[in-house]
Amino acid sequence: MVEITPDFGPNEIRSYLKVGGWTRMDGGELAELWTLPGLADEVVLVPLRPNAPDFAKRTHILLNDLARVEAQDARAVQDAIATVYHDVTDLRASHPSLTDGSIPLEAGYELFVSAKRLRVAAAAATIRRQGHFRNFPPRAREQAREVRLGQTRRGSYIVPIISQARSPLEVYTPGQTDIDVGIEEVLFDRRVTATMSRALGVLEEMATAIREPTPSEITDCVGEGVSYELCQALAKVVNAGSVDTLDISFNWSRVAAPPSGAPPRVEFNHEAIEIIDRVSTQLKTRTYTRQHVIYGVVTDLSRQPDDEDGRVGVRTLIQRRNRIVWMHLPPALYHVAVRCHDEGIPVRIQGELTSPPGGHATMDVKGFGPDPSLPLSQGTMV
Template sequence: MNDVPDFGPNEIRSYLRVNGWAPIDGSELAELWNLPGLADEVVLVPLKQGAPDFGKRVHILLTDLARVQDQDTRAVHDAIATVYHDVTDLRAAHPSTSDGSIPLEAGYELFISAKRMRVASAAATLRRQGHFRNFPPRARDQAREVRLGQTRRGSYIVPIISQARSPLEVYSPGQSDIDAGVEEVLFDRRVTATMSRALGVLEEMASADRDPTPSEVSDSVGEGVSYELCQALAKVVNVSSVNTLDVSFNWSRVAAPPSDTPLRVTFNQDALDTIEKVSTQLKTRTYTRQHVIYGIVTDLSRQPDDEDGRVGVQTLLQRRSRIVWMHLPPETYHVAVRCHDEGVPVRVQGVLSTPPGGHANMTVSGFGPDPSLPFAQAAGQ
């Protein structure tokens, strides 16, 4: 722990702030932070990340925090290192395994399925589609961009670490341009939210006392469920040495969790029958493919005599900034106006047309504040 830590002063300050600490004194070299209470604890935070003794000072800080918070030093270190990240824990368990290990075959399937679930969720974040066959390149990139944390005891836990810096400060009212760097960070949060909602829907269908109807399976596609996600899930639970897979979503403390997302979902071998039935329906039935775009409202046009309004949403298409044009009915147009005035990013679902050399247009089936971000509910009212 005396090595140079993989985080800096900003992560330390954010971690302390969300845990009730406050700065009381300092200079450009270090700050003193206080935790109000009976003990009136004070810790020193080093601020010069390039200083020769930065690692040593951080080690002392971690030791102090572990003592005050009655935690393991490694747990405090990991919490600071991931304060700007969402951490998705995949836990494989079996009653016969009591030492925190699982057989090699089960571990292999867990790691491979972690990748497959993430890529399938990224694909569903871009397109609602029951069976992809070929993933969009942006979805495949997810497997290279997210990180895996150290495996942990507690049966066998594999953490998936993805970016989630607070979006509260990224856009302002009347914003005229999106920021590609910001959108890349927000895409990670959107993928995790899609994964959480999709697995939540699958858990609900698997725990019901009847088979899901074709209509329910079709509706699940709109929440991010796909044949590929079902297959990745089944691969883990179908291994004889794993009888339960649960997935926990630990949302970043500096970015409020997205609305209507479960914190934990659990699948046992009894769920396999339903998952396979859903998977088969998604593979053999034809479902309409719809694109999903995310961005900010930059253009609004509606004449007094017009019923619908014309709206331009700036987004990233193939990682390039473009305006997508759409016509919205009065009620939805008013939502677009509020999102523009308040600087709230939006999510739009529908059929996208991008003719070469022409304007990008979308026939909209769903429009509203981006539900992956914490201010969506207020803006949609």
């Protein structure tokens, strides 16, 4: 039996079992029995009291039972349960000479520093689409203090970034008129990871295309979260000695579906970085775009029979304070707002935000739609 100290509780265990097809068959206050439908009569016991003296022992038995059923290592099962509410982004530096699982000090340093740079750049783009930030929003800088690094792993050299995917609490419901600041903080982490994935996917497409990207395509990529700072974070790693390729894989939480349009894996070699360097030069010297991005729930809808546009209020966080942002939407987007309101679907809006202290916040909308970071309705979430 593998002796592993559990770093999770009953809620993580239940969620892991549920998405794996297990169902609860019986239980009380101290423990539950879960079964896996199939040819084999598999039953596991889930301890429910983390403070109980035998919780670690019962958890060890559970991990080994699951490892046997799933034909994998008990440590892998433990990691999967511990991160069931988290996304894990693996940064892997590789080179033919890296055969023993180690990496030169300089290259390793750049990999760890770039993990921070990538995260902060993606967080900044989650708040504001901008080609070159110069100064990051304070909220973006805080990301580096909030996410965690997992244990480095073999496989060339892998550094895992662990970030929250969603709260185990309820998230959004139809007709909701308020938002929970704590839950929004958790969802911000998932939105940052989604921004990073889509932005890196766009860069990979540019770097592997038959032709080089045009100036207009480089300008457009800012809307997907690409920035000078994001490009530089990639270049620093691959340009470091002894690193031939950097690949980044996104292991999305098992209880929150992958964001729409987010690639599961991207890869950058020296040839790709040459293109990205040219992209970053234009973003720094010739491209200036700036659009705010807000996330929230539609709370107010107003449109008279003779009106072409509709007036919409969205409850969101501005500098971590609960605010309503008002906007006018054309008919097609107004109908999207109505559907999101009626079905409890969170929204993402891009545009020019005006938020005077003590006054009404308004937005000149450039893009409006369901939040692609949270593709599932609340009713289908575990």
